[in-house]
Amino acid sequence: MLPAFITKELLALRRDPHALAVLFLMPTAFILVMSLALRDSFRLEAESTLRVMVIDEDQSPASRRLLQVAGTQATPPSAVDDARAALRRRDVDVLATIGSGFERALAARETPPLSLLAEPGTPIALLERERGRWERALGILRAEVALRSLAALAPALGEIDLAAQDGTHASVMLRSASPVPLTSVQQSVPAWLVFAMFFVALPVSTLLIGERQQGTLDRLRSLAVPPLVLVLGKLVPFYLVHLLQVAAMLAVGRWIVPLVGGDALSLEVNPAALLLVASATSFAALGLALLVASLARTAEQATIGAGGANIILGALGGIMVPKQVMPAAMQSITKLSPMGWGLDAFVDVFARQAGVADVALGSLTLVAFGAITLALGVGRLQRVA
Amino acid sequence: MSPAEARAALIVSDLHYRYRRDAAWAVEGVQLRLAPGEIVGLLGPNGAGKSTLLRLVSGLLRPERGVIDRSPAPAFALVGQENAFYLRLTCRENLAFFAAAARVPKAQREERIAQCLRTTALQELADRRTEQCSGGARRRLNLAIGLLSDPALLLLDEPTANVDPQARAFLLDAVRALRARGKAVVYASHYMEEVEAICDRIAIIDNGRLIAAGRLDEILGAERRLRVRVPADALPPAGWEAEGATLWSKELGAHDSLSAALAQLETHGIAVRNVQFGARNLEDVFLSLTRRSLRD
Numbered sequence: 001m002l003p004a005f006i007t008k009e010l011l012a013l014r015r016d017p018h019a020l021a022v023l024f025l026m027p028t029a030f031i032l033v034m035s036l037a038l039r040d041s042f043r044l045e046a047e048s049t050l051r052v053m054v055i056d057e058d059q060s061p062a063s064r065r066l067l068q069v070a071g072t073q074a075t076p077p078s079a080v081d082d083a084r085a086a087l088r089r090r091d092v093d094v095l096a097t098i099g100s101g102f103e104r105a106l107a108a109r110e111t112p113p114l115s116l117l118a119e120p121g122t123p124i125a126l127l128e129r130e131r132g133r134w135e136r137a138l139g140i141l142r143a144e145v146a147l148r149s150l151a152a153l154a155p156a157l158g159e160i161d162l163a164a165q166d167g168t169h170a171s172v173m174l175r176s177a178s179p180v181p182l183t184s185v186q187q188s189v190p191a192w193l194v195f196a197m198f199f200v201a202l203p204v205s206t207l208l209i210g211e212r213q214q215g216t217l218d219r220l221r222s223l224a225v226p227p228l229v230l231v232l233g234k235l236v237p238f239y240l241v242h243l244l245q246v247a248a249m250l251a252v253g254r255w256i257v258p259l260v261g262g263d264a265l266s267l268e269v270n271p272a273a274l275l276l277v278a279s280a281t282s283f284a285a286l287g288l289a290l291l292v293a294s295l296a297r298t299a300e301q302a303t304i305g306a307g308g309a310n311i312i313l314g315a316l317g318g319i320m321v322p323k324q325v326m327p328a329a330m331q332s333i334t335k336l337s338p339m340g341w342g343l344d345a346f347v348d349v350f351a352r353q354a355g356v357a358d359v360a361l362g363s364l365t366l367v368a369f370g371a372i373t374l375a376l377g378v379g380r381l382q383r384v385a
Numbered sequence: 386m387s388p389a390e391a392r393a394a395l396i397v398s399d400l401h402y403r404y405r406r407d408a409a410w411a412v413e414g415v416q417l418r419l420a421p422g423e424i425v426g427l428l429g430p431n432g433a434g435k436s437t438l439l440r441l442v443s444g445l446l447r448p449e450r451g452v453i454d455r456s457p458a459p460a461f462a463l464v465g466q467e468n469a470f471y472l473r474l475t476c477r478e479n480l481a482f483f484a485a486a487a488r489v490p491k492a493q494r495e496e497r498i499a500q501c502l503r504t505t506a507l508q509e510l511a512d513r514r515t516e517q518c519s520g521g522a523r524r525r526l527n528l529a530i531g532l533l534s535d536p537a538l539l540l541l542d543e544p545t546a547n548v549d550p551q552a553r554a555f556l557l558d559a560v561r562a563l564r565a566r567g568k569a570v571v572y573a574s575h576y577m578e579e580v581e582a583i584c585d586r587i588a589i590i591d592n593g594r595l596i597a598a599g600r601l602d603e604i605l606g607a608e609r610r611l612r613v614r615v616p617a618d619a620l621p622p623a624g625w626e627a628e629g630a631t632l633w634s635k636e637l638g639a640h641d642s643l644s645a646a647l648a649q650l651e652t653h654g655i656a657v658r659n660v661q662f663g664a665r666n667l668e669d670v671f672l673s674l675t676r677r678s679l680r681d
Contacts, residue, residue, distance in 0.1 A: 004485030008471065008478070015473040015514070215469035219530070222443040223487050224458040 005233030019203040027196035031188045035262040038184035050093040053083045062103035070137035093122045183263045189253035190346030191319045198285045201306035205293035242282035273356050280363035281342035287370035290377030313337045338369050394538045394569030395419040400451035411437045413593045419569045426584030427573040434593035435573040439540045459487040459534035466543045468523045472516035487534040501529040521552030539570045577667040596674050605664045609637040614659035622653045
């Protein structure tokens, strides 16, 4: 009897364009957009560079030395007004200004006037890298000033070119602890996959409400279909849909995202751990779906309830805004959302090559959540019937 | 169990049900018996308790008191008021799904589905999605699904609601054909014409209680109310009720004479313009018993 229920659900779903769009098209679109949008936020060594214009208001040997050490040139004085306009027009991303009095402040060991003016929306990671470049150059200049002050003791000290000795490259290597660094696509695919998996609440609840309102559920109960078959008749087909979602979103991350300029998703994962996390997330999502279906009386209520609950859980769980860019307090809030649990477990699988043992606890939490919501949902459905 | 009981398709005794402990009875003291090949019409206005009674009989509700004796599922089938199937599936896919749910043996499913499609004249629509079918075709499919398990007892709840006259005539013929095949049918409706047309026996239900039951001629014959049309300014004598400005009525006992009642009016100098005795139809019976119309 169960195969007939599975076939029926899959046939009905296949002919429901709205449900298919929510379950497959929506996460695909989010993965593509967010993988590109967040690409630089996840790069440890960003490839893209900022367009920087420099205004040297000091025009002193010290300011020219700073430009030399920083490896850049100042905009000619005649073009200073144009530089400010270029920032407003977004022709440049950052305007670096060496203020007048730079040399005097440096010699006096005061904070020299050096500022970066950034166009709003410039990736923070790139800005930080730019600031680091100037901080390093300034550090070298300060050290040179200190050495020159010691030249009375040893004249050779004043001749040392620290910039040449230090080289022009960053001296601190930044590497990921994992063989596969966390990129925006490694984050976006699990995030929007989890979001889409929880969105089964929408088709499941509208289907169940339709069955209740149209008397189909009564007809099945009058035929003495066992309650277990009725429940499994919803869980099994949508579990299969979840597995299909996992395969489809992995394919999008692996092959479609690179087509639009993003990184390719690394598929160097432990398949058993991936299946465990996918199954546990599926169970949690289906439990929540049945609970929403049991609480809603109409399809409209189900749509608003399921959609609203998903968006709130998604926002709390670090789906929409990656946990990495959240403040510490907000990061701890992600632990309240089952989507956050699912996301953490998926990221462990994708970015940390976690094995079954590593994701067992997270999976167990998801299964426990699914069992509780499922019990509440089924209990309420029985009372309503 | 007596031989008569052994042959009964359904026996309902002293059935009581209410939706909440503090609510009025939705079904109160109902007795019903149905033999194979018999159609019993369950007639009553909306909210009278017809659907509740059918849900009790089909096991969807548990009675507070009373006994329901029938074969277990799938030897009976409930065909409810709603089109209880899946709109995104074709007629054939719906039938295949419900055949599995009704535990029709795999080897018999194809033949049974074809038979149900024939019985309900849905062969040409078999592979059309039901959301693209007309209202009449959907009602026929609703019935076809009920026939899949070849049940001995069919519980039909307003099977012709919202269908055109042609589809209604077809459905009534289909129900008659079921009787010919020995099926017992409970036919719940608020259309007295349908109930009069196809039912062997009729049970009139109101406020959860059966207020009349029997063959059509028995029910109509039991009605002994005399109604007369009189001038507007007259006053009714003792024993007469004014049902309207010019309509009086009087319930006659089994031994009361019709002529004596009319003579009473003549004695009071009342010129009777029109006389009606007994019930012309079930609407009259219901009106007489409840003072309300079936369509209220």
